[in-house]
Amino acid sequence: MREITFAEAIREALREEMHRDASVFIMGEDVGVFGGVFGVTAGLYEEFGPDRVRDTPISESAIVGGGLGAAMMGMRPVVEIMFGDFLMCAGDQIVNQAAKARYMSGGKAKVPLTIRVTTGAPGSAAAQHSQSPESWFMNVPGLKIAVPATPADAKGLLKTAIRGEDPVLFFEHKMLYAVRGPVPEDPDFTIPFGAANLARAGRDLTIIAIGGMLAKALEAADALSQEGIEAEVIDPRTLVPLDKDALIRSAAKTGRVVIAHEAHKRAGPGAEIAALLAEEAVEYLDGPIMRVAAKNVPIPYSPVLEEEVLPGVDDILAAARFLMGGAKA
Amino acid sequence: MSGSEIPLLQLYRTMLTIRRFEERCNYLFMQGRIPSTLHLYIGQEAVAAGVCAHLRRDDYLFSTHRPHGHAIAKGVEPRAIMAELYGKRTGCCKGKGGSMHVGDVRVGMFPAVAIVGANAPLAAGAALAAKWLDKDRVSVCFFGEGAANEGAVHEAMNMAAIWDLPVVYVCENNLYAASTPFSKAFKIQNVADRAAAYGMPGVVVDGNDVEAVYRVAGEAIARARRREGPTLIEAKTYRLCGHSRSDPRTYRSREEEEEWAKRDPIPRLAGRLKELGLATDETLASIEQEVQALIDEAVRFAEESPLPEPEETLQHVFWTEEG
Numbered sequence A: 001m002r003e004i005t006f007a008e009a010i011r012e013a014l015r016e017e018m019h020r021d022a023s024v025f026i027m028g029e030d031v032g033v034f035g036g037v038f039g040v041t042a043g044l045y046e047e048f049g050p051d052r053v054r055d056t057p058i059s060e061s062a063i064v065g066g067g068l069g070a071a072m073m074g075m076r077p078v079v080e081i082m083f084g085d086f087l088m089c090a091g092d093q094i095v096n097q098a099a100k101a102r103y104m105s106g107g108k109a110k111v112p113l114t115i116r117v118t119t120g121a122p123g124s125a126a127a128q129h130s131q132s133p134e135s136w137f138m139n140v141p142g143l144k145i146a147v148p149a150t151p152a153d154a155k156g157l158l159k160t161a162i163r164g165e166d167p168v169l170f171f172e173h174k175m176l177y178a179v180r181g182p183v184p185e186d187p188d189f190t191i192p193f194g195a196a197n198l199a200r201a202g203r204d205l206t207i208i209a210i211g212g213m214l215a216k217a218l219e220a221a222d223a224l225s226q227e228g229i230e231a232e233v234i235d236p237r238t239l240v241p242l243d244k245d246a247l248i249r250s251a252a253k254t255g256r257v258v259i260a261h262e263a264h265k266r267a268g269p270g271a272e273i274a275a276l277l278a279e280e281a282v283e284y285l286d287g288p289i290m291r292v293a294a295k296n297v298p299i300p301y302s303p304v305l306e307e308e309v310l311p312g313v314d315d316i317l318a319a320a321r322f323l324m325g326g327a328k329a
Numbered sequence B: 001m002s003g004s005e006i007p008l009l010q011l012y013r014t015m016l017t018i019r020r021f022e023e024r025c026n027y028l029f030m031q032g033r034i035p036s037t038l039h040l041y042i043g044q045e046a047v048a049a050g051v052c053a054h055l056r057r058d059d060y061l062f063s064t065h066r067p068h069g070h071a072i073a074k075g076v077e078p079r080a081i082m083a084e085l086y087g088k089r090t091g092c093c094k095g096k097g098g099s100m101h102v103g104d105v106r107v108g109m110f111p112a113v114a115i116v117g118a119n120a121p122l123a124a125g126a127a128l129a130a131k132w133l134d135k136d137r138v139s140v141c142f143f144g145e146g147a148a149n150e151g152a153v154h155e156a157m158n159m160a161a162i163w164d165l166p167v168v169y170v171c172e173n174n175l176y177a178a179s180t181p182f183s184k185a186f187k188i189q190n191v192a193d194r195a196a197a198y199g200m201p202g203v204v205v206d207g208n209d210v211e212a213v214y215r216v217a218g219e220a221i222a223r224a225r226r227r228e229g230p231t232l233i234e235a236k237t238y239r240l241c242g243h244s245r246s247d248p249r250t251y252r253s254r255e256e257e258e259e260w261a262k263r264d265p266i267p268r269l270a271g272r273l274k275e276l277g278l279a280t281d282e283t284l285a286s287i288e289q290e291v292q293a294l295i296d297e298a299v300r301f302a303e304e305s306p307l308p309e310p311e312e313t314l315q316h317v318f319w320t321e322e323g
Helices: A006-020 A044-052 A060-072 A084-098 A134-138 A151-163 A213-226 A244-254 A269-280 A303-309 A313-323 B008-030 B045-052 B068-074 B078-085 B119-132 B151-162 B191-198 B210-225 B254-261 B265-275 B281-304 B310-314
Strands: A003-005 A024-028 A053-055 A076-081 A114-119 A144-146 A168-173 A180-182 A197-200 A205-209 A231-235 A238-240 A257-264 A290-294 B060-062 B139-144 B167-173 B202-206 B231-236
Touching: A003 A006, A003 A151, A006 A024, A006 A044, A006 A076, A006 A151, A006 A180, A024 A044, A024 A060, A044 A053, A060 A076, A060 A084, A060 B060, A060 B119, A060 B151, A076 A084, A076 A151, A084 A114, A084 A134, A084 A168, A114 A151, A134 A144, A134 A168, A134 A238, A134 A257, A134 A269, A144 A151, A151 A168, A151 A180, A197 A213, A205 A213, A205 A244, A205 A313, A213 A231, A213 A257, A213 A313, A231 A244, A244 A257, A244 A269, A257 A269, A257 A313, A269 A290, A290 A313, B008 B045, B008 B068, B008 B078, B008 B210, B008 B265, B008 B281, B045 B068, B045 B139, B045 B167, B045 B210, B045 B231, B045 B265, B060 B119, B068 B078, B078 B281, B119 B139, B119 B151, B119 B167, B151 B167, B151 B191, B167 B191, B167 B210, B191 B202, B191 B231, B202 B210, B210 B231, B210 B265, B265 B281
Parallel strands: A024 A053, A024 A076, A076 A114, A114 A168, A144 A168, A205 A231, A205 A257, A257 A290, B060 B139, B139 B167, B167 B231, B202 B231
Antiparallel strands: A003 A180, A144 A238, A197 A231
């Protein structure tokens, strides 16, 4: 299969969906002429014109709220919020408006709105341009949350988001944009929400890896394999809905679970997953559920400090070795 | 446009329906038939009626935490609103929205938005879609003067102006944001003066004069239908009731309230109808009877409707429930 980058996969999904359905349009800051600050929408302005690839003022509330209003009228907006950190500027529109429109209307309103957002570190972008805010929104009923980790998943999940009838927060880790991988060319290739990806099979422990941590988990699994430990690596791909059955099945098989994400540890996605496993799979577990995550401090600027805060391969290895009977790191 | 070209009897009927509906709601609330609280629209009826008389079913309306009047004027059935207030399954939001979220997308009213000012971006987005779909649909956004100080309103009006969106922003300046008087929250005299800063027309109108509201709204909506861009209308009006059911109105004087009661838009329109020879006391009494019967029927419907079943709580979170 041909290989393209994560960014190209997203652009391909956008282009194909815009050709497929005239109601799909893109709106956001610097997405048009400039092609997006990470170049993801490059070329689409030239191909589809200024109405369908719409540059906006710096107005996150109006971008998301405008997308919601257009979605209500039958359009399928894909709005872009440049950095996940800026989601709070549109917080009300996401949390109180988009998430609740369908429910408050007694099921009459459809909200086919996709909100694309970049997340993550490193890059010395410091405390307001580096966060992984997925779990802030997991607590809000009515929002679907996708966190693709591979180019193929990015394309397939984005198409599902655009074709669906619900508001979706689509988190794209900045460090993944240049990563290459095989991506199907079938224009109807989609990946359903709520279906985890078993990225590596193993018998000894389960690493549940989210977004940018998938590659690190696979690297850790290779290293563990050298020590005779076979780790299973699972990527939930969507946090809402969550493929609970796949996670429980793997926990039951291995009896040991490490959850890895770049969001802060406290009340991050791993807290929800750990609680779920504690509620529904504790009888299978041979040890504590370990979380590998960013420390509970704002993301600092200096590269040495940033590296200290972010979770890495070594952190996954330490958690895995501890579960396998080693000393606690 | 002279008085005779304005559908004054229709406007009177709409305004009276809103007034009687609200009075009955108030009564039912005090009887304990309706839970929560109520933000009544009593005194402001001329604004909803005068604006919505120009709207078609497929035009889109975005309302506030004080939405009953807008809903009735836009064509949401009073019985469906009343059943919603009762928390019944037959309510316009199936009992999930309540007073602050009444609406029905099937008649072009988004479930009312109870976060102050948050509906302004939605109205801009709906107008963007309407313009795009190359139809002459418009969207209308009602908000209070208090909402005008929210950032979302600023963002939305700027966006509406730069893209010439077919949206009409209707600020109902009832002089108090809950308890805070206009003069404590604005350095300027008119909210409509801000329109100039966005590059759109701003018009001040007597919100208790339905003929004036009808004229001004007609021009703004026609302008939007012609795809000439947005308008900000500021309708100066007054709540002849508290902000919500728990408001003792200690922040304003009884004298001020009495002055505004003299400008009550409904008796004012009744006088005008008689003056123009469009109605007699008998005509007005007959409209009163029809309206009362409509409200009676709405209450009966709400009372007799079934409550939702507990399992319905889990419905309608998503369109596609998977995983």
